[in-house]
Amino acid sequence: MSGRLLVEAVNDALHVEMERDATVMVIGEDVGRAGGVFRATAGLRDRFGPDRCVDMPLAEAGMLGGAVGLCMAGWRPVCEMQYDAFSYPCLDQLITHVGRYRWRTGGTMSFPLVVRMPYGGGVRAPELHDDSPETYYVHTPGVKVAIPSTPADAKGLLAAAIRDPDPVVILEPKLIYRTARGDVPVGEHVVPLGKARVAREGTDVTLIAYGAMVPVAERAADALGRGASCEVLDLRTLKPLDEEALLASVRKTGRAVVLQEAPRTLGFGAEVAAILAEKAILDLRGPVLRVTGFDVPYPYWQLEDWYMPSPARVTDAVRRLLSF
Amino acid sequence: MTELAAEPSLLRSIGDDRTPDGECDLGDAELLALHRSLVLLRTYDERSVVYHRQGRIGTYAIHWGHEAVQAGAVHALEDRDWIFPSYRESAVGLLRGIPPATVLSWWRGHPAGWWNPAEFGVASICVPIATQVPHAAGFAWGSRLRGDDRVALVFFGDGATSEGAFHEGANLAGVKRAPLVLLCNNNQWAISTPVADQTRAAALVDKAAGYGMPGIRVDGTDVLAVHKAVRAAVTRARFGEGPTFVEAVTYRAAPHATADDPSPYIDPARVEEARRNDCLGRFEGYLRRRGLLTDELAETVREEALDLMRQGIAAAEAEAPPDPELLFEHALVDAPASFEHDLAELRRIGR
Numbered sequence: 001m002s003g004r005l006l007v008e009a010v011n012d013a014l015h016v017e018m019e020r021d022a023t024v025m026v027i028g029e030d031v032g033r034a035g036g037v038f039r040a041t042a043g044l045r046d047r048f049g050p051d052r053c054v055d056m057p058l059a060e061a062g063m064l065g066g067a068v069g070l071c072m073a074g075w076r077p078v079c080e081m082q083y084d085a086f087s088y089p090c091l092d093q094l095i096t097h098v099g100r101y102r103w104r105t106g107g108t109m110s111f112p113l114v115v116r117m118p119y120g121g122g123v124r125a126p127e128l129h130d131d132s133p134e135t136y137y138v139h140t141p142g143v144k145v146a147i148p149s150t151p152a153d154a155k156g157l158l159a160a161a162i163r164d165p166d167p168v169v170i171l172e173p174k175l176i177y178r179t180a181r182g183d184v185p186v187g188e189h190v191v192p193l194g195k196a197r198v199a200r201e202g203t204d205v206t207l208i209a210y211g212a213m214v215p216v217a218e219r220a221a222d223a224l225g226r227g228a229s230c231e232v233l234d235l236r237t238l239k240p241l242d243e244e245a246l247l248a249s250v251r252k253t254g255r256a257v258v259l260q261e262a263p264r265t266l267g268f269g270a271e272v273a274a275i276l277a278e279k280a281i282l283d284l285r286g287p288v289l290r291v292t293g294f295d296v297p298y299p300y301w302q303l304e305d306w307y308m309p310s311p312a313r314v315t316d317a318v319r320r321l322l323s324f
Numbered sequence: 325m326t327e328l329a330a331e332p333s334l335l336r337s338i339g340d341d342r343t344p345d346g347e348c349d350l351g352d353a354e355l356l357a358l359h360r361s362l363v364l365l366r367t368y369d370e371r372s373v374v375y376h377r378q379g380r381i382g383t384y385a386i387h388w389g390h391e392a393v394q395a396g397a398v399h400a401l402e403d404r405d406w407i408f409p410s411y412r413e414s415a416v417g418l419l420r421g422i423p424p425a426t427v428l429s430w431w432r433g434h435p436a437g438w439w440n441p442a443e444f445g446v447a448s449i450c451v452p453i454a455t456q457v458p459h460a461a462g463f464a465w466g467s468r469l470r471g472d473d474r475v476a477l478v479f480f481g482d483g484a485t486s487e488g489a490f491h492e493g494a495n496l497a498g499v500k501r502a503p504l505v506l507l508c509n510n511n512q513w514a515i516s517t518p519v520a521d522q523t524r525a526a527a528l529v530d531k532a533a534g535y536g537m538p539g540i541r542v543d544g545t546d547v548l549a550v551h552k553a554v555r556a557a558v559t560r561a562r563f564g565e566g567p568t569f570v571e572a573v574t575y576r577a578a579p580h581a582t583a584d585d586p587s588p589y590i591d592p593a594r595v596e597e598a599r600r601n602d603c604l605g606r607f608e609g610y611l612r613r614r615g616l617l618t619d620e621l622a623e624t625v626r627e628e629a630l631d632l633m634r635q636g637i638a639a640a641e642a643e644a645p646p647d648p649e650l651l652f653e654h655a656l657v658d659a660p661a662s663f664e665h666d667l668a669e670l671r672r673i674g675r
Contacts (some may be wrong), residue, residue: 025469051469059497062458062492069462072406072441074470092489096452097459104448106438107654142655165657194660240660 004184010040010116010149014078016188018048021076024162025052027063037082038118038177060086064093064115071091071111078162081117082222083152084171085128085298090115091136098167099142105109113176114161118174120149120212120261122308124301130264131298132211137169138239138271144168146193146237149214151182153236156191165191173212180215196242198249202231205255205318206273210235213259214311220314228318238268246272247280254285257317259309264292286324289317331527332541334573337548337553338610340601345610347550352616354399358547359611360625361395361419362604364460367441367629368415368424372431375637376582381431388578389545392603393509395419396550397477400558406480408447408460412509416479417446424636429643435650436643453514454484456652457493464502464567475561477505477554483514485531486522494569498535503561505554506537506569511576518564532569544572545603548610577602 004012007187018024025048026041032055035042044053054061060081081087094115101111115137121130137145144166148154154172161168173180199214200221207217207230214234221230233249235241250256256276258269273288291309299307337346350358369388375381387394390412390460396609398407398419409416415427422444430437430449447463450456460478484490485508496502511530512519526532532539538560541554550572557568577598579586611617648670652663 010579031624055493057492059488059492059495061489062461062496064488065455065458065493066462066465066496069459069464069476070466072447072459072463073472089488093458096455101448102656103654104438105440105654106435107657108438108440109442110657156512240662286394292457 001128003181004151005178006148006151006154006172006180007038007040007154009184010158010172011042012184013162013189014041014044015047015156017159017162018044020188021162023074024076024078025054025070026078026080027054027056027067027084029056029058031055031080036080038174041080060090061092064090064098067113068093068097068111070112072109076162078114078116079114083129083278084117084119085131085134087115087117094137094143095140099130099140102142102166110165111167112165113167114158114170115167116136116158116170116172118173118177120173120175121298121304122175122212127298127300130304132260132293134171135262135267137171139269141240142167144193144237145171145239147148147171147173147211148236149173149176149180149209149211149234150200151180151184152189153191153197156182156189157193157236159188159190160193161169163190168193171211175212176215179245187273191236193237194240194242196245197234197236198231198245199234200230200232202229202253204229204253205257205321206231206249206253207257207259208233208235209259209315211261211270213261215310216309217259217314219311220318223311223315224318228322230318241275243275243279246275250276250280251283255321256284256288256290257321258290259314260290260292260308262293263295264290265295267292286321289321291317332529332549335540335542335549335553336546337552338546338606340606340609343442345613350548351553355611355616358395358399358551359607359617361399362391362607363625364418364629364632365391365394365415366604367626368418369635371630371637372428372635373582375428380637380641381428382433383581383583384431385414385581386578387412387415389598389602390509390511392547392550392573392607393507393544393572393574394479397479397505397507397546397554400551400554401475401477404445404473405475405477405558406445406447406460406463408450408456408463408476410450410453410456410479410481412481413479414449417444420444420446422446423639424632425639425645428636428640432640434640434643435646436640445541454480454487454489454493455486456480457490457568458496459483461493461497461500461502461504464497464504464561465500468501468503473505473562475505475558477507477558477654479507479509481514482508482510482512482519482528483517483522485528494567495566498537501564501566504556504567505561505566506567507554508569508571509574510571511574513576513580513590515584517585518593529569529571533623535567535569537567537569539571540567541571541573544574545601547603547607574598
């Protein structure tokens with residue numbers, strides 16, 4: 001075990017999985033010579049050559065469409081989208097083909113591709129380097145979606161995604177790429193998709209979060225101290241969702257606050273709230289509250305601290321819920 | 325400037341009553357095999373329009389007059405090469421052994437229309453315009469990286485050249501020297517939009533230069549010319565020289581699809597001309613001049629194709645209604661728990 005940064009854990013996973021399986025290849029913009037703008041793919045080109053860590057033309061839809069063809073030719077492509085908001089062109093291929101092609105072939109052909117990208121705000125970046133696009137991906141049938149919050153999960157979920165026979169999208173919280181540090185198992189390490197993680201045990205309220213919102217939930221729990229015993233549930237995989245863990249936690253606490261950096265309407269928090277309404281109504285002692293971004297364009301960065309869900313907004317929601 | 329200016333010349337092999345035939349290095353057997361393919365595609369198309377009118381298949385995209393582009397191209401490939409069709413080439417898999425019942429089932433909206441692309445070297449029918457071009461580029465590039473001696477050929481229309489997916493796929497193929505043939509069936513119309521509203525380029529083939537690949541412009545009603553052009557492109561690709569853009573010029577002498585009425589926009593004189601010079605008639609004239617085709621043989625080939633279609637539609641119609649299980653079964657390798665629950669609920673409630 002060693003203390004590694006989250007982005008280093010991503011890099012580690014790629015090295016280990018490409019070593020393990022010669023059909024795994026990394027494609028993306030600036031992933032080869034530069035090692036990725038966040039250096040997530042550093043060293044891969046030297047180690048595995050320019051045919052397995054490939055600098056691609058700047059064309060996100062073409063890249064993902066090309067990855068569909070690479071799968072047909074026997075590869076397992078891992079596509080890096082340079083930023084969250086630059087991934088939108090790839091939705092064309094994701095929606096029209098990636099999520100449908102297996103069904104279209106009656107299950108005779110698999111598309112074991114991965115799309116990974118840094119996502120989220122708070123990094124003082126220019127416009128369109130800050131989005132939380134998970135809903136678009138989660139809403140696409142035939143595609144799985146995972147979002148790690150720790151270095152160990154960043155490695156393990158990516159490894160699981162690469163080994164998975166279905167298309168998987170991984171969103172990596174860029175805000176904590178170089179601030180989240182933790183032990184990461186050396187060598188092969190797989191965290192199964194579809195399993196949530198109880199990041200902190202508690203009895204009064206469940207804070208449901210993923211990605212960069214997990215540390216926000218933990219800070220809120222710290223701030224509440226003895227005022228409220230918070231359980232922090234890190235969903236890790238949004239689709240397939242670990243409903244069992246979600247329902248078990250809310251059965252215990254009777255209260256739920258969902259954190260989400262994306263705009264509120266139809267965000268993942270709405271899905272969590274709907275599931276709790278359908279399946280946990282008698283366990284709930286108050287409304288399911290959401291702490292989210294707003295239904296506005298992601299702002300220029302001097303305003304972004306007002307946009308980002310903060311520990312203060314979470315503690316406020318918890319207090320309101322406890323006094324319901 | 326609404327007319328295309330300074331069009332590059334068209335590659336032709338088959339003459340007509342006024343012009344001589346060009347050279348052809350195909351043997352008699354191959355020429356007759358090409359003829360059978362043209363007749364099969366033509367028969368498929370004409371029967372499909374009838375089946376649609378009879379309510380036996382759904383909306384159908386007509387390919388009447390484009391058989392030479394399809395058959396000429398497929399015959400220029402090896403069996404191990406892959407074909408990426410658009411809906412306009414829905415039946416091209418018939419030339420690779422996909423049963424007519426399968427493709428008819430696809431147009432019937434039945435999962436019996438599924439096939440395994442790897443079994444036939446034919447990708448699934450692509451509906452959204454040009455989005456199959458990057459698939460073909462990625463497949464060709466990926467095959468080369470693996471050391472496989474395979475070439476890919478992708479069909480698309482003139483309208484597709486305006487799509488980003490065409491550009492991104494063609495560019496990727498060029499950059500990676502992918503063994504790919506980009507075959508554009510320029511039938512002059514994207515539903516109701518003429519090619520002059522798609523591009524200011526004098527000819528679509530001119531786009532090839534922008535991707536660093538050669539282009540060939542060929543008469544798409546001349547099956548031998550198409551074959552020759554595609555074979556040259558395939559040879560280049562197989563020898564590691566990268567992709568080629570082939571523009572096959574045709575004219576859409578039929579509606580876009582059974583749901584389309586072209587009368588408000590089409591030029592009836594051009595339709596009439598295209599029907600007079602249709603690719604099957606031209607090729608049959610050529611074969612007769614060479615003494616290879618008799619009325620009797622033509623009739624036999626036509627009857628064989630009709631038989632296949634009769635068997636195909638009967639088999640497609642004999643398929644049982646699809647079980648709702650098929651909603652879920654192949655969406656993912658690892659089905660989520662919700663699928664089982666949803667299916668159980670459907671079975672309990674019914675439709």
